[in-house]
Amino acid sequence: MQKISRRDFLKSLGIGTAGVALFEGASAAPALAKENLPDFKLGPFKLKRTKETASVCAYCGCGCGIIVYSENNKVVFIEGDPDNPINEGALCPKGTTISDVSSFVDKKSHQRVPNRQRVTEVLYRAPGGSNWEVKDWDWAISEIAKRVKKTRDESFEEKDEQGVTVNRTQAIAHLGSATIDNEENYLMLKLMRSLGVINLDHCARL
């Protein structure tokens, strides 16, 4: 195998004299005279006109903080939130690519295009059915309320077999969500407890 020096390696990467001098530490001083500096041309800062929104990664229960950059209500970039005590700016590969949920860079045009696989409507599959039907939110919310009430009314236990007051239903279970914040999970827990639901869980064990 051919041996190459550090200087040869940097040259092979296309780093010119000034770049090599920078890596050389103390010996860089003479090479950094103004006339020796390369003529860097910086493009416009691509996030200059974007709006920053602090959010939480929706993929798992770690709840890493992210900053979402958007322009014209479209997500254009995401990075880890350095102020978040959980991840201090770091993101795993899943979190780094979370903007692909709404749009991704098309391989041919190199432009961001909407992710058409994203589910944006209420889909309902009837018990025993094999097809998904598109429904509106009003229908879905009232249907969920109707079914929760019916199930609770039919299964509510005021006392257990020993006569101890329990005021519970074991016919409903509820899962929290990593995509909502602490306060929303707290409210969800309150709602479920007020219904007597005792089978509760959350992917981060909140």
Ligand code: SF4
């Ligand atoms: S960035 Fe990775 S570890 Fe953090 S919440 Fe998202 S999926 Fe989980």
